[in-house]
Amino acid sequence: MQDEKFNRYSFILERTAKKVKQFAQNSFTDNDFDITVDQWTIIKTLYENDDLLQKELAEKCCKDQPTLTRIVDLLIKKGLTERVVHPSDRRSIYLHLTDEGRKKVEAYSPIVASIRMKAWENLTDEDFSAFTRILEKIYNNLSNKI
Amino acid sequence: MQDEKFNRYSFILERTAKKVKQFAQNSFTDNDFDITVDQWTIIKTLYENDDLLQKELAEKCCKDQPTLTRIVDLLIKKGLTERVVHPSDRRSIYLHLTDEGRKKVEAYSPIVASIRMKAWENLTDEDFSAFTRILEKIYNNLSNKI
DNA sequence: TGCTAATATTTCGTACAACAAATATAATCA
DNA sequence: TGATTATATTTGTTGTACGAAATATTAGCA
Numbered sequence: 363m364q365d366e367k368f369n370r371y372s373f374i375l376e377r378t379a380k381k382v383k384q385f386a387q388n389s390f391t392d393n394d395f396d397i398t399v400d401q402w403t404i405i406k407t408l409y410e411n412d413d414l415l416q417k418e419l420a421e422k423c424c425k426d427q428p429t430l431t432r433i434v435d436l437l438i439k440k441g442l443t444e445r446v447v448h449p450s451d452r453r454s455i456y457l458h459l460t461d462e463g464r465k466k467v468e469a470y471s472p473i474v475a476s477i478r479m480k481a482w483e484n485l486t487d488e489d490f491s492a493f494t495r496i497l498e499k500i501y502n503n504l505s506n507k508i
Numbered sequence: 509m510q511d512e513k514f515n516r517y518s519f520i521l522e523r524t525a526k527k528v529k530q531f532a533q534n535s536f537t538d539n540d541f542d543i544t545v546d547q548w549t550i551i552k553t554l555y556e557n558d559d560l561l562q563k564e565l566a567e568k569c570c571k572d573q574p575t576l577t578r579i580v581d582l583l584i585k586k587g588l589t590e591r592v593v594h595p596s597d598r599r600s601i602y603l604h605l606t607d608e609g610r611k612k613v614e615a616y617s618p619i620v621a622s623i624r625m626k627a628w629e630n631l632t633d634e635d636f637s638a639f640t641r642i643l644e645k646i647y648n649n650l651s652n653k654i
Numbered sequence: 655t656g657c658t659a660a661t662a663t664t665t666c667g668t669a670c671a672a673c674a675a676a677t678a679t680a681a682t683c684a
Numbered sequence: 685t686g687a688t689t690a691t692a693t694t695t696g697t698t699g700t701a702c703g704a705a706a707t708a709t710t711a712g713c714a
Contacts (some may be wrong), residue, residue, distance in 0.1 A: 372627070544669065
């Protein structure tokens, strides 16, 4: 029954992550952001770090490449990003934000920040450092870097 | 820039939850479990608590009803569960495991437990209690139970 | 130079997440 | 009783996750 302890931790972790994402998505909808949370992550990352290869962007955002391809397809449909073929390696594709994309990031960033803040109410600085330390430990436990 | 702190916490939380789930799924595949992690959660919960309504099961597993319906469809295809119409309320459906389902839960439980354990290596009892306390606080911060 | 291996991306198939709408049945109340 | 409301489930749609395979291109080596 020692076993069940870890099952329960996994459950709590997944449940909380789901709730945080769902809360953000609902807030996006309430604010009439015509964009999903995952799409936001992409353009925000692109804003902070322009002209990344899709491959690099996928790594930075912890998304696999097929998933990123589809999200980028949607962002292009919405006119927020563009694909630019690498000049000397035609396998590679640079992504960059359109003007509309940049404006959207600038307009939404403070609102997103305030949305994100809500989850961490009533937590102390020690809680924050414990939180990051523990979650990073878990992450590393499962990242078998041989 | 205070803002970005909370964005980062959200990112770490989601990244870790994703990794834990992915690690479990990969281990399932390696062990030739012909079942997904989410499907496992359902039959495991059903095993511990037989004859639940779909609605009750959905709540217990933190899945919404449409999602659960579809997972149950797959479990039925695999012969692991059955739907039984409530005798006096034909809107409601009881779920219960088939013999094959029960056997599968019994066979896989210890293996799943050992898979789940890996994520929490090198953590102390204090870490566990901080982990649950903080994540539950976050969860409750976002559950507006008005 | 020509062939093979490696790389970046896309396509495909299956599964899960969330919400809205549809369906079926039950409960309530005029 | 009949109409309305509430409940349990399913269906439809869009988006995300991920592995495998396909495609296109480049790099490395005989």
